[in-house]
Amino acid sequence: MKKLCIILALLLAIAIPVSAGGSGESEAQDSGKRVFTFWDSIFKTDLNANAYLRTVKEVFEEMHPDVELQIITKGRPEQQIDALTIAFSSDDGPDAFGYSVGSLMDPFIESGKLMDLRPIIEKNGWDKQMVKASWDMEQQLWGDHRYALPIEHTAMGVYYRKDLYEKFGLEVPKTYEEFIHNCEVLQENGIVAIGNAGKLPAITNRWFDALLEKNCGPELHDAILNGDTSINCPEVVESLYELKDLSRFFQEGHLSAEESEVYMLWYPGKACHFYTATWQADTFETQGQDISLYGYFRFPTDQTPWRSNSFCYGVYINENTPNKDLVEDLLKAFASDRAFQTAFDEKTSIVGSRPDVFDLSKLDPLRQELITDVNNPDGSYMPSNEMCWPPRLTDELFEVLDQVIMNLMTPEEGAAQLDELAAEIGFYRF
């Protein structure tokens, strides 16, 4: 008996360390198929809800019946990026993954973890099929390299309650002055003019970006985003002043509010404006809202060209994937007409990067305005958060925005603080 116990204990001692370093390839062996792994966030991987990804899987597996496209959820986007960092740091990254197109990918690119997809993209002519603004964004970020195949393109602007506009006799603003006038009228009538989910500073930042575009104009704005000129300039200071002024229209306690808390004011008509993205139309439907109550307008920047604020989401490929022979076919599945069309037909989703395959006559008025903004011929600018700036500078900006709004810092001090950090971390290119 004693010997048996000792043998069991020894087996346990061996089994525990071995299982702690267990391999993730067991599922591949179970199904007997080759596996191509694709990681994405929880917002994308529910194949019942995401007709696009479901169709991509179908198209890819039809091309390769002996291969399984294994779609793996990695939590919320911030958890997914942690998982990617850990996996790639031990050279155990997935074959492919989906993530926003932005500077958050820079560390992966700089350490040679991601494949330059430009040859495949040009060979297949996707550079001519997909929303031009997506490619412009990659050009701005990574020069002539293309590390992402853009699959979603999203414009951001101001959603408003049509019923409140009607009730108070307001017109959709064409200038910033008109927008401020509308906010004042709403506030005088006891309505929260702007719902702001400030716990996520990226949302407050949308207003700041819009003000930057208004005060800088396209050329200077892009130069600031690219690190080609100092952040400590009068236009940035002016934008911080205007953000502080604009915050008088935000709901009380907006700095601790999440989106859901804004919806609780917005949906019953207690708040009027919310600065958000194309996907909001889909969110209205998911949350049982009457979509006809809402309208959308591009933030009035008083500039020519009148650019939109937009960003995109893409598919990245692991440079060291052992499944290199499958990469092009996977991207073909992601770029296929069928995948985008299915998503459009099933959910009227217009976030896909190929509006050329959508039947736009099927769209409701709100989505028509949104798709017009996505295809804005005047072009678009990137958000100054981690889509464009390095995370350290982004977080510093978020801190500055909060502190300026709370009167803990002057706009001049804020611009100087950003400038100092940008120089310290080598963001500037001049």
Add this chain to the structure above:
Amino acid sequence: MRRKTDWTPYVFLIAPLALYTIFMIFPTVYSFFISLHNWDGLSGVREFIGLDNYVEVLTEDEIFKVSIANNVRWAILSEIIPIVLGLVMAFVFNSKMKGFGFYRSAIFFPSVLSISTIGLIWRWLYDPNLGLLPEIVRIVTGGRVSFNWFANPEHTIYYLIIAGSWAYSGLCMILFMGGIKSVPEGTIEAAYLDGATRMQRIFYVILPQMKNSINIVLTFTLINSFKVFDLIYVMTAGGPGRMTNVMATWSYYSIFRYYEYGPGSAMSIIMAIILVVGSLIINKIVRMQKN
């Protein structure tokens, strides 16, 4: 004659030791190793820079200083609020009176909730537009005073500590009840017969015999207060203006958001050192009082 060694207990210790080595010793040693390097976590290039990360973190990183201050506030207040509350409630509810069982369960209940749930509950309670607490303040003051937990970011950390203490007090109460029950009834009765009042019995008979329970609760509380992460992540994400960061959140952001593995690991090691020293001091104090 040489005594034969019985190896059986040692063999059984191999499995837990293997687990402890894999999940505790190795990560700690590896963190220390990384803290001596300049590394982005992704590239294969690691530059050995000695203690530079420690110097940088301790002298130049302003947010780290804010984080330490917040951790100290958290440690001090959570050594006071939940422990005092827990102790008082333990004495109050440590009786067989009818209905007290319900109160004990109700007070203990928050301890079994996940930290994210606690965070969400308190975010809703504090919400300036929809929250219960601002509404109570509004009603009581006839609308003259408004309550906004984010209005002064230097004070926001205290609202988080209150939320954390609420959840932890119930656990302290249960631990102290265990301590009270371990005091022999004969001793208490003897004090009673000698004419000791209820307060004298508590302070001179029961509390001195609860030193072990108090030591455990103090040490656990100290460790928990320095490890706090989830509640802050859920309630404020370190904001507004990064003023509610603690060492754990700032270390996390440094490593996973800024790819600064060296400084982030140095912060973890500093935190570990503070914890070990703090625990030793508490142990020493309690032992000295015992002697």
